[in-house]
Amino acid sequence: MPARIMDGTSVAASLLAETAQRVKDFVARTGRTPLLATALVGDDPASHTYVRMKSARCARVGIASRRVALPAETTTDDLVARIAELSADPAVDGILLQHPVPAHIDERAAFEAIAPDKDVDGVTMHSFAAMAFGEPGFHSCTPGGILRLLDAYDVPLTGRRAVVIGRSPILGKPVGMLLLARDATVTYCHSKTTDLAATVAEADIVIAAVGRPELVRGAWLKPGAVVVDAGYNPGNIGDVEYAAAEHRASLITPVPGGVGPMTIAVLLAQTVQAAETRG
Structure with missing residues (x-):
């Protein structure tokens, strides 16, 4: 007998519906909209497609999105500085660095510039340690x-x-x-x-x-x-x-x-x- 299919699309739809309700409740309670900022380096077509898709999903559940597009020649220091700015911005709730980044960039250094309380993609060492020890934090x-x-x-x-x-x-x-x-x-x-x-x-x-x-x-x-x-x-x-x-x-x-x-x-x-x- 063929295996049963684990339908990620339908399970994700349920989670997105729950998330949309949480957004409505949050906006009603605080008067502001949650915001996800995405940093994107270079011109990789697949990465741009992924970012557009994520922005569309954000809009569908009521989350605001901000795209920070940087040229392919961006240095590690420049990228770290931009992510640090997003980490310090009180309007930003979550930060996503679209990966992979160009080969000349130190991706780990860029990840570590994300403030732990905004690491909604779960990519920092802080998030990994919290997850491994069963402490509050964000999962990958x-x-x-x-x-x-x-x-x-x-x-x-x-x-x-x-x-x-x-x-x-x-x-x-x-x-x-x-x-x-x-x-x-x-x-x-x-x-x-x-x-x-x-x-x-x-x-x-x-x-x-x-x-x-x-x-x-x-x-x-x-x-x-x-x-x-x-x-x-x-x-x-x-x-x-x-x-x-x-x-x-x-x-x-x-x-x-x-x-x-x-x-x-x-x-x-x-x-x-x-x-x-x-x-």
Whole structure:
């Protein structure tokens, strides 16, 4: 029997509706509108498309958006200075640095210029530490969206073996920490892992987040595994061999329409959370 689809679009729609109501309540209570500022460096068409899409979603739930577009030759110091200005601006509730940035920019330095109380994308070291220690703060948006999606489909996490393929600081590492906090037993895999297939075969939950098309073969999966494909590659191809995986998994995310919508929904929910906290 084919796997059930974990429909990120519908789950995200519910979260966006909840967020829109929170925005209305916030505006009625404070007389101001939550504002998300996005810094965008360079002319990458995909990045510009993503920023336009996020602005449209902001408008749909009532969040104001501000785009700070910077030329490709912007230096790290210049970008850090602009982000610091946004961090100090009382009108700004959340800050998003659209990534990736041009190769000559120190992305980590730029991330760290974001004030922790405005880090609604969950990319700073402060946010990661707070998340890892279970303290108040913002989750990295894609990992946070993955956990919400698993919860929406009543996937039990306690005692389950979760294999995370990928160790990026804004996806692989934080999603493992969130799963660990929910009492899953977590194994990280990466480009240096030996016999990836054998490790995946033991997993109750597989999170594929490495950015290599169809790296995870369907035949590797334990029958009944839950598969979350957080990869997105040209041609709408994920990191999992979907056609084969859907006949072994119990639940699986599509690409697109799985993790992606959840990422944006969490970003907007956390922007409202930041506004509510700041008052």
